[in-house]
Amino acid sequence: xxxxxxxxxxxxxxxxxxxxxxxxxxxxxxxxxxxxxxxxxxxxxxxxxxxxxxxxxxxxxxxxxxxxxxxxxxxxxxxxxxxxxxxxxxxxxxxxxxxxxxxxxxxxxxxxxxxxxxxxxxxxxxxxxxxxxxxxxxxxxxxxxxxxxxxxxxxxxxxxxxxxxxxxxxxxxxxxxxxxxxxxxxxxxxxxxxxxxxxxxxxxxxxxxxxxxxxxxxxxxxxxxxxxxxxxxxxxxxxxxxxxxxxxxxxxxxxxxxxxxxxxxxxxxxxxxxxxxxxxxxxxxxxxxxxxxxxxxxxxxxxxxxxxxxxxxxxxxxxxxxxxxxxxxxxxxxxxxxxxxxxxxxxxxxxxxxxxxxxxxxxxxxxxxxxxxxxxxxxxxxxxxxxxxxxxxxxxxxxxxxxxxxxxxxxxxxxxxxxxxxxxxxxxxxxxxxxxxxxxxxxxxxxxxxxxxxxxxxxxxxxxxxxxxxxxxxxxxxxxxxxxxxxxxxxxxxxxxxxxxxxxxxxxxxxxxxxxxxxxxxxxxxxxxxxxxxxxxxxxxxxxxxxxxxxxxxxxxxxxxxxxxxxxxxxxxxxxxxxxxxxxxxxxxxxxxxxxxxxxxxxxxxxxxxxxxxxxxxxxxxxxxxxxxxxxxxxxxxxx
Numbered sequence: 001x002x003x004x005x006x007x008x009x010x011x012x013x014x015x016x017x018x019x020x021x022x023x024x025x026x027x028x029x030x031x032x033x034x035x036x037x038x039x040x041x042x043x044x045x046x047x048x049x050x051x052x053x054x055x056x057x058x059x060x061x062x063x064x065x066x067x068x069x070x071x072x073x074x075x076x077x078x079x080x081x082x083x084x085x086x087x088x089x090x091x092x093x094x095x096x097x098x099x100x101x102x103x104x105x106x107x108x109x110x111x112x113x114x115x116x117x118x119x120x121x122x123x124x125x126x127x128x129x130x131x132x133x134x135x136x137x138x139x140x141x142x143x144x145x146x147x148x149x150x151x152x153x154x155x156x157x158x159x160x161x162x163x164x165x166x167x168x169x170x171x172x173x174x175x176x177x178x179x180x181x182x183x184x185x186x187x188x189x190x191x192x193x194x195x196x197x198x199x200x201x202x203x204x205x206x207x208x209x210x211x212x213x214x215x216x217x218x219x220x221x222x223x224x225x226x227x228x229x230x231x232x233x234x235x236x237x238x239x240x241x242x243x244x245x246x247x248x249x250x251x252x253x254x255x256x257x258x259x260x261x262x263x264x265x266x267x268x269x270x271x272x273x274x275x276x277x278x279x280x281x282x283x284x285x286x287x288x289x290x291x292x293x294x295x296x297x298x299x300x301x302x303x304x305x306x307x308x309x310x311x312x313x314x315x316x317x318x319x320x321x322x323x324x325x326x327x328x329x330x331x332x333x334x335x336x337x338x339x340x341x342x343x344x345x346x347x348x349x350x351x352x353x354x355x356x357x358x359x360x361x362x363x364x365x366x367x368x369x370x371x372x373x374x375x376x377x378x379x380x381x382x383x384x385x386x387x388x389x390x391x392x393x394x395x396x397x398x399x400x401x402x403x404x405x406x407x408x409x410x411x412x413x414x415x416x417x418x419x420x421x422x423x424x425x426x427x428x429x430x431x432x433x434x435x436x437x438x439x440x441x442x443x444x445x446x447x448x449x450x451x452x453x454x455x456x457x458x459x460x461x462x463x464x465x466x467x468x469x470x471x472x473x474x475x476x477x478x479x480x481x482x483x484x485x486x487x488x489x490x491x492x493x494x495x496x497x498x499x500x501x502x503x504x505x506x507x508x509x510x511x512x513x514x515x516x517x518x519x520x521x522x523x524x525x526x527x528x529x530x531x532x533x534x535x536x537x538x539x540x541x542x543x544x545x546x547x548x549x550x551x552x553x554x555x556x557x558x559x560x561x562x563x564x565x566x567x568x569x570x571x572x573x574x575x576x577x578x579x580x581x582x583x584x585x586x587x588x589x590x591x592x593x594x595x596x597x598x599x600x601x602x603x604x605x606x607x608x609x610x611x612x613x614x615x616x617x618x619x620x621x622x623x624x625x626x627x628x629x630x631x632x633x634x635x636x637x638x639x640x
Contacts, residue, residue: 013378014376014377014419015375015376015377015378015388015390015391016390016419016420016422017030017390017421017422018031018032018033018035018036018037018387018390018421019031019036019387019388020035020036020039020386020387020388021385021386028383028388033421033431036387036388036389037389037428037432037435038435039387040372040386040387040389040432040435041432041436043343043369043370043372043386043387044075044343044370044372044432044436045436046343046369047343047369047370048075048076049076049077050341050343050369051071051075051077051079051341051342051343051344051345052071052079052080052081052326052327052332052335052336052341052344053067053068053070053071053079053080053344053346053347054080054081054082054083054332054344054345054347054349054351055067055080055081055082055288055293055347055348055349056082056288056347056348056349057082057085057283057284057285057287057288057293058084058284058394059284059288059425060284060287060395060398060399060400060401060402060425060445061284061287061290061291061400061401061402061403061452062401062426062448062449062452063347063348063394063398063425063429064284064287064288064291064293065291065299065448065451065452066425066426066430066440066448067293067347067429068080068291068292068294068298068299069292069317070345070432070433071326071345072317072319072321072322073317073318073319073438074432074433074436075436076319076322077322077326078295078296078304078321078322078325078327079295079326079327079332079341080292080293080294080295080326081293081294081295081326081327081328081329082288082293082329082349083329083349083351083354084282084285084288084349084354085280085282085285085288085289085294086329087244087247087280088247088278088280088282088285088286088289089247089289089294090246090255091104091242091247091256091278091280092278093253093256094253094257094260094507095256095260095276095278097253097257097505097507098260098264098504098505098507099488101301101488102289102297103286103301103475103488104276104277104278104405104406104488105270105275105276105487105488105489106239106273106274106275106276106406106486106488107406107407107408107474107486107487108131108134108277108406108408109134110239110272110487111131111134111135111138111143111239111273111277112134112137112138112141113138113141113237113273114138114235114237114238114239114273114274115142115143115144115235115236115238115273116143116144116146116231116232116237116238117135117138117139117144117145117146117238117241118145118146118147118148118238118240118241119135119145119146119147119149119159119241119242119243120148120241120243120246120259121148121149121170121242121243121244121245121246121247122149122155122242122245122246122279123149123151123153123154123155123243124155124243124279125153125154125155125158126153126154127243127279128243128279128405131279131405131406132155135158136158144160145158145159145160146159146160146161146163146231147162147163148170148173148220148228149162149163149164149165149245150164150165150167150245150527150574150575150578151527151573151578152164152572152573152574153573161224161227161228161231163220163225163228164575165218165219165220166217166219166525166578167514167525167527168249168513168514169217169218169219169511170246170255170258171251171254171255171258171509171510171512172209172213172214172217172511173218173225174255174259174262175205175209175214175511176206176210176211176218176229177225177228177229177232177262178202178209178229178261178262178265179206179207179209179210180225180226180229181229181262181265181266182203182206182265184229184230184233186230186234187233187265187266188265188267190267191264191266191267191492191493192264192265192267194492194493194500195264195492195493195500196503196504196505196506197503197504197505197506198505198506201506201508202265202506202507202508205508205510210222211223211225211226217511219575232262232266232268233265233266236273237271237272237273237274238266238268239268239274239276239277240259240262240263240275241278241279242255242256242259242277242278243278243279244528245527246259249514249625250512254507254509254510254512255509256278258507258509259276260507261506261507263275264506265506269489269504270487270488270489270490270491270492270493271487271490272486272487277405277406278405279405280405283402284402286403286404286407287401287402287403287409289301290403290456290458290459290475291452295326295328296326298313298455299452299455299456300456300457300458300459301458302456304323304324304325305323305325307323310323312455313455316451316454327341332344333351333364336364336365336367336368337364337367339367342368342369342370343368343370343371343372344365344368344370344371344372345372346372346373346374346375346381347429348374348375348391349381350379350380350381351381352365352379352380352381352383352384353379361380362380362384365381365384365385370386371385371386371387372385372387372388373385373387373388374389374425374429375388375390375391376390376391376392376393376422389423390418390420390421390422390423391418391422391425391428392414392418392422392423392424392425394425395412395413395414396416397414397415397417397418397422397424398412398414398424398445399412399413399414399424399444399445399446400412400445400448400449401445401449401464403475406474407475408472408473408474409459409462409472409473409474409475410467410471410472411464426445426448430442446464449464457476457478458475458476458477458478459475460477460478460479461473461477461478461479461480461481461482462477463480466480470483474486476488489504492504514625514627515625516559516560516625516626516627517627518627521629522558522559522560522627522628522629523577523629524543524577524578524579524627524628525577525578525579525625525626525628526557526559526578526579526581526626526627526628527579527580527625528580528581528582535567535581535582536566536567536568536569536581536582537555537557537566537567537568537580537581537630538569538570538571538574538579538580538581539568539569539571539579539630540570540571540572540573540574540575540578541570543574543577543579543630546576547630547632549630550568550570551569551570553567553568553632554566554568554633555567555630555631555632556631556632557579557581557628557629558628558629558630558631559627559628560627565633566581579630
């Protein structure tokens with residue numbers, strides 16, 4: 001068992017020099033760069049064939065590119081992924097399954113020119129303020145906003161209609177909207193026949209979902225279902241946007257497919273002002289996926305199973321790429337537990353601090369034969385490492401690029417010099433690669449980016465100078481001589497079938513209720529909030545009165561997996577039977593106690609509110625649909 005002793009650092013928890021551990025029972029100590037890198041190289045080398053790399057979606061594109069190249073070229077594996085992308089990957093999976101491309105189909109600015117905006121499962125006003133400024137401009141120009149969310153959010157305050165959906169019923173609502181559009185003759189049949197497949201089966205699939213049935217299942221009034229269906233279908237241009245409220249479920253990918261179906265049904269894709277816009281939860285999660293820091297795609301979102309794609313990369317990289325998908329984050333975590341993954345390199349990733357079940361993550365890390373952490377701070381993961389490498393804080397201390405949710409690649413420039421002995425991620429990865437037999441010579445981040453451009457057609461027309469001149473460019477941009485339309489998939493409107501390309505299939509997805517059922521003992525559905533700050537649970541005034549609790553009072557919140565003590569906030573944004581709470585950090589999760597009805601083995605591996613059920617396509621956990629109860633704390637009387 002590795003020591004929990006805190007390593008000596010300067011400047012608080014900021015890492016300013018390398019750290020190494022001499023043995024399992026010794027604390028981390030200060031070391032020079034050569035010693036740290038030599039140790040890291042030896043530890044990784046002896047674990048070839050049992051290695052995984054955890055990347056960080058907040059890193060620059062150039063860092064993500066080199067991280068995945070290190071995994072594939074130096075270590076010979078496609079086991080590379082990040083926890084940060086867990087709630088965005090259902091969007092990528094859904095969009096790529098339909099269109100062959102894993103990015104939003106529109107631009108932020110186009111929302112200013114649209115007629116109807118549907119915001120589904122996203123409080124964009126608070127979580128995506130830059131994007132929401134474009135929404136406000138659209139509203140001032142006459143657009144109508146509809147919000148689908150269990151909570152009456154700050155975004156809903158601007159809406160013409162708020163559809164207060166019950167948690168976990170997104171598919172029934174989407175199907176009911178689709179049925180209403182079909183029954184009222186509002187579908188764009190010409191577009192459906194020209195550009196899509198599977199319509200007849202989809203029509204039969206949604207037929208049972210009448211507005212009245214949807215009302216009983218989703219809690220949304222039948223008239224509201226009809227209103228949204230007519231507004232969306234009749235609009236000349238419409239944007240359908242979604243957030244973590246859609247993707248953060250065990251059937252997140254199916255949820256996304258159900259929403260995409262509505263765009264296919266009405267032709268609201270492939271045109272200026274009409275499209276699909278996922279709103280991710282991290283600043284550069286789209287960029288990390290685009291750069292290939294995923295187990296199934298090479299940079300440029302190119303399928304690793306395609307022999308022609310592999311040959312292109314193998315020729316430039318001078319290696320043979322494993323022609324199989326690697327393990328994703330969830331699968332690597334499981335492999336750490338069963339001992340088949342024995343070494344991990346964390347490039348900015350902090351599993352111990354990212355997962356709700358932080359204690360379990362720490363146990364996995366400590367079971368490894370070797371752990372290397374490259375980070376800015378002495379994180380919970382770093383405290384379990386054999387070697388800790390101090391990195392620059394990107395993008396404040398790093399040159400490079402990032403990619404927004406609208407596929408816009410932008411330059412970032414270093415504002416300050418990294419403190420102490422901290423180094424840039426690119427330099428660290430190259431130094432480690434050299435010790436493992438791969439001499440990569442990059443003069444700077446621009447040289448790395450130019451290599452990306454040579455391999456990814458989507459990024460070929462984006463040299464640094466042009467990115468600065470244009471103040472960012474959306475991919476795809478295959479040529480330096482022109483800019484492509486800001487929207488994707490205009491090909492679907494081509495009259496020539498050869499130019500139209502692949503058909504867009506309807507997603508034939510079924511409603512699956514949340515795993516955690518509401519009953520007499522656990523009568524409240526709780527959904528995760530993205531609010532920052534101290535721990536608290538939000539209740540509606542009716543539930544606060546029912547449980548006889550007041551603002552600021554501490555209560556015991558219990559699920560079938562554990563319990564935690566939190567303070568109460570009261571908000572009219574919630575309906576009776578629905579509560580909201582921020583997901584706990586790792587340190588908070590470690591404080592949680594297990595409850596009596598969970599067996600010991602299960603309790604050891606799960607902390608409230610996370611549920612073990614995961615999306616079979618992407619591995620995304622059921623973050624937002626736990627069942628809980630609330631108990632008042634006993635009054636403690638101090639005598640004497």
